[in-house]
Amino acid sequence: MNDNYSFETLAVRAGQERSQFNEHSEALYLTSSFVFDSAAQAAARFSGEEPGNVYARFTNPTVTMLQKRLAALEGAEGCIATASGMAAILAMIMALFKGGDHIVASRSIFGATQQLLGNILPKFGIETSFVDGGDPASFRAACRPNTRLVFIETPSNPLTEVLDIAALAEITHANGALLAVDNCFCTPVLQQPLKLGADLVIHSATKYLDGQGRVLGGAVCSNQALTEEIFKFLRTTGPTLSPFNAWIILKGLETLKIRVQAQSSNALELAQWLERQPRVARIFYPGLPSHPQHQLAMRQQASGGAILSFEVKGGREAAWHVVDNCKLLSITANLGDTKTTITHPASTTHGRISAEARAASGISEGLLRIAVGLEAVADIEADLTRGLA
Numbered sequence: 326m327n328d329n330y331s332f333e334t335l336a337v338r339a340g341q342e343r344s345q346f347n348e349h350s351e352a353l354y355l356t357s358s359f360v361f362d363s364a365a366q367a368a369a370r371f372s373g374e375e376p377g378n379v380y381a382r383f384t385n386p387t388v389t390m391l392q393k394r395l396a397a398l399e400g401a402e403g404c405i406a407t408a409s410g411m412a413a414i415l416a417m418i419m420a421l422f423k424g425g426d427h428i429v430a431s432r433s434i435f436g437a438t439q440q441l442l443g444n445i446l447p448k449f450g451i452e453t454s455f456v457d458g459g460d461p462a463s464f465r466a467a468c469r470p471n472t473r474l475v476f477i478e479t480p481s482n483p484l485t486e487v488l489d490i491a492a493l494a495e496i497t498h499a500n501g502a503l504l505a506v507d508n509c510f511c512t513p514v515l516q517q518p519l520k521l522g523a524d525l526v527i528h529s530a531t532k533y534l535d536g537q538g539r540v541l542g543g544a545v546c547s548n549q550a551l552t553e554e555i556f557k558f559l560r561t562t563g564p565t566l567s568p569f570n571a572w573i574i575l576k577g578l579e580t581l582k583i584r585v586q587a588q589s590s591n592a593l594e595l596a597q598w599l600e601r602q603p604r605v606a607r608i609f610y611p612g613l614p615s616h617p618q619h620q621l622a623m624r625q626q627a628s629g630g631a632i633l634s635f636e637v638k639g640g641r642e643a644a645w646h647v648v649d650n651c652k653l654l655s656i657t658a659n660l661g662d663t664k665t666t667i668t669h670p671a672s673t674t675h676g677r678i679s680a681e682a683r684a685a686s687g688i689s690e691g692l693l694r695i696a697v698g699l700e701a702v703a704d705i706e707a708d709l710t711r712g713l714a
């Protein structure tokens with residue numbers, strides 16, 4: 326599709342391939358394998374001499390449409406869809422790196438990613454150094470001669486610390502490594518890491534890309550050469566995205582921009598309201614001038630995003646009081662949904678790390694995280710007002 330089309334147009338049109346029936350909406354191909362016209366064609370398809378579908382662990386037309394559309398939105402040459410966000414991270418690392426390689430990662434990344442890098446990959450000889458805070462100099466200091474990957478998430482969860490992607494890309498490349506950015510929080514609507522110098526973009530499509538809490542999915546977007554390497558790993562090992570989930574996410578992309586924009590503007594309004602509440606000690610939201618990296622966030626992102634955290638005065642008891650008085654907001658750690666969610670990180674997502682480590686990373690007992698949805702902001706405020714009274 327014409328590269329000059331704008332984001333909005335690509336989101337509803339890019340990647341679509343019509344079948345012989347000329348359907349208007351993208352078709353869902355629920356088939357695990359594909360038939361050939363002849364023995365010679367089967368041989369040519371298997372050898373790769375002739376392009377085309379063979380078996381759905383390799384390719385499926387619905388999955389291919391999603392991959393092309395997401396690549397277009399990230400400004401990537403290629404995209405590989407996977408069964409979940411974690412499958413995307415695992416496939417990317419297993420395909421591109423080997424025992425003896427070293428990874429540098431920001432510490433405040435998704436919990437399962439931390440487990441994968443910190444506890445599982447060392448069994449295969451891949452070590453990770455975790456860096457506290459967003460200072461690019463500490464990433465430089467953590468790099469070793471065998472560092473092959475720098476892995477970050479920005480903004481961070483749950484404190485919304487913003488990392489400078491362009492500065493980190495420079496440091497990463499000076500060390501001969503690749504920069505991967507988990508772009509789950511921002512989506513390509515707010516931030517396109519490849520344009521800022523990153524080499525790989527990771528998605529949990531489970532979050533905003535689906536956006537309505539229906540399916541699991543993931544993706545890696547990158548250049549042609551890296552995408553091909555990851556595809557080779559995927560077609561052999563099988564953490565492939567199912568066609569049904571691909572179809573749901575493909576249709577989710579069509580409304581991604583209007584959802585993320587509306588949810589972000591709701592989040593800004595809610596953040597401004599929370600800042601005025603006497604029971605709120607502190608608010609973390611990149612869209613507010615009070616945020617320590619507000620300038621960087623406004624340069625790097627189209628808006629502050631739809632996720633915010635705030636500290637309630639009175640510690641865990643006061644924070645739980647707010648959660649327990651919610652009748653509308655969903656008490657769940659999930660995010661990226663049209664329904665607003667609220668969670669108490671210290672006793673849930675960050676509950677297994679020691680109290681000291683939690684305190685050191687700034688996750689206090691009074692901290693609550695909200696992933697803002699599409700409800701009226703007044704209704705969200707009313708729900709929080711009971712617990713904040």
Ligand SMILES: *Cc1c(COP(=O)(O)O)cnc(C)c1O
Pocket residue numbers: 409410411412435437438478507509510528529530531532541542543
């Ligand atoms: C949810 C999430 C993941 C993992 O994605 P799954 O689809 O649940 O496997 C990775 N990174 C971030 C930032 C997430 O929020």
